[in-house]
Every structure is written in C-alpha cells, then in structure tokens.
Amino acid sequence: MNTSAGYVLFDVDGTLIDALDNQRRVWAAWAARHHLDPAEVYRVALRTRPSETFAAVAPALDPAQCLAEFHALEDEDVRSGMYSAFDGAAPLLRGLPAGSWALVTSNYEHRVRGRFSRTGLPLPEVIVDAAGVSEGKPSPVPYLLAAERLGAAPGNCLVVEDAPSGVEAGLRAGMTVWGVNTPLPVEGVHRHFASLREAAPSILAYATAQSIVN
CATH class of the missing domain: 1.10.150 (DNA polymerase; domain 1)
Structure with missing residues (x-):
C-alpha cells in the first residue's frame, strides 16, 4: 500500500x-x-x-x-534506435516510494516499456498512454486518470513536464506543475529546473517528506 x-x-x-x-x-x-x-x-x-x-x-x-x-x-x-535517459532519471525513479508515481505519455505503453528496457529505467505500476484516454494533452484527462488509478487527489499530485501541452494539462487538472529540461520556464509552471538532475532532490522531497502513516 x-x-x-x-x-x-x-x-x-x-x-x-x-x-x-x-x-x-x-x-x-x-x-x-x-x-x-x-x-x-x-x-x-x-x-x-x-x-x-x-x-x-x-x-x-x-x-x-x-x-x-x-x-x-x-x-x-x-x-x-539509440536512446538515453536524462541524467539523474534512474536514481530518482528508484528512490520514489512504491505506488507514489506514474507515467503519463502521449505515446503508447509498448513503446514506453521498450524505451525503459533499453535505458534501464524502472517502471511504475501505473502508465497512462494514448490508447487509454479519449482526449490527449493539453486536456487534463490523462493526468486526472493517472491520479484516479493511484488513488490520489489532484491537489496531492506533482506533474513533471517539459512541454507546453503537458504543462497546460497538469494545470487544468488542478495539480502542481514543475518544468524540467528547458532553458527557460514554460508558461504556467510553479517551479522551473534547467535539468531533471537539478529537480530530482526536490521531486524526491515532495514524494517522501509528506509520508504519512495509514
């Protein structure tokens, strides 16, 4: 749990x-x-x-x-093709509590699994892909579905994005949105980090510092 x-x-x-x-x-x-x-x-x-x-x-x-x-x-x-994970991705994902994170992609799950296998990244229990929703980003539907499948309230969710359409989707879902891997902030983000590696400590803190006992 x-x-x-x-x-x-x-x-x-x-x-x-x-x-x-x-x-x-x-x-x-x-x-x-x-x-x-x-x-x-x-x-x-x-x-x-x-x-x-x-x-x-x-x-x-x-x-x-x-x-x-x-x-x-x-x-x-x-x-x-040749793929690489962004610096810091692997330790970040391995450090997150089980059941506390999900992937929300405009691609398809089989490709995500293939890319994660190629790069050695761990996979979460919840993956929301293009086939699983009737509306893609910038609609809030993909992020709201991920929250629902995790059993999370939107207000307790942090969205990590690099693209304007994804940022808009997270904001419309009523979630906190942080931007990564862009030199300048995408409009609307609550925090901006030039790289995923720079953001990783804060992301881990968000997921772990709020730990509660059920």
Whole structure:
C-alpha cells in the first residue's frame, strides 16, 4: 500500500527519456516517403498530435494510413534506435516510494516499456498512454486518470513536464506543475529546473517528506 501523501506524475519523452533526435528522425523518414519538407513537418509536429500534423501538412492523404506508417516507423525506432535517459532519471525513479508515481505519455505503453528496457529505467505500476484516454494533452484527462488509478487527489499530485501541452494539462487538472529540461520556464509552471538532475532532490522531497502513516 502506498503511504505517501505526495504523488508524482511524469511525462516521458523530453522529461525522463531523451528522444528528441529519435522523434526528429521518425518524422523525417515519414516526410521523405511523401516528398514533404522534413523541417516543416517537424515544426508542425512539435506543437500538435500526429493526426493533427497529418491534416496540416498532408490534407490529401489518408490519415489512417499516415498514422499506420508513422506507428511502424516509431516501433522500428524503439527496436533499433539509440536512446538515453536524462541524467539523474534512474536514481530518482528508484528512490520514489512504491505506488507514489506514474507515467503519463502521449505515446503508447509498448513503446514506453521498450524505451525503459533499453535505458534501464524502472517502471511504475501505473502508465497512462494514448490508447487509454479519449482526449490527449493539453486536456487534463490523462493526468486526472493517472491520479484516479493511484488513488490520489489532484491537489496531492506533482506533474513533471517539459512541454507546453503537458504543462497546460497538469494545470487544468488542478495539480502542481514543475518544468524540467528547458532553458527557460514554460508558461504556467510553479517551479522551473534547467535539468531533471537539478529537480530530482526536490521531486524526491515532495514524494517522501509528506509520508504519512495509514
């Protein structure tokens, strides 16, 4: 049973896993298949979900086929691409109390598991992925579902994010939101850290200093 009053909900890509180059390569490969400008496609992809990206950059293409192609490229990248965890991620996750943390990702659980296996990161009991929600970030739905599955009140949850859409999702869920791995604060965050390693002591303190006896 979890005895922590503080729960931590982590975004994955850009927060725990450094997948920026991988995402850029996957989008470039997809763009090349359709003779599109990779730089422009990636610029759009950075601020939209894949289905919205396809609609914006290739409205004449079948979105279902585009998504199938993109998923296949992502799956291949999980198998063969090079991944690394951000500095400090492994000891941070291993130091959190069991049942006190979750992953909330716009990706799919099988890819998250593959990337965590490749980088040696531990997995939590709760993973909320794109397949598990009807609305993705910046909707608060993914973070609210993670809190519900942990048995946590939103006000007792800390969201750790790097992207504006994730920050907005956490704020709309009524949670504390800390930003990491960006040189400047994302608008709205309650605290900003230039790196995950810098944030790790404060994240651990949030999850452990509020320990209670049930």
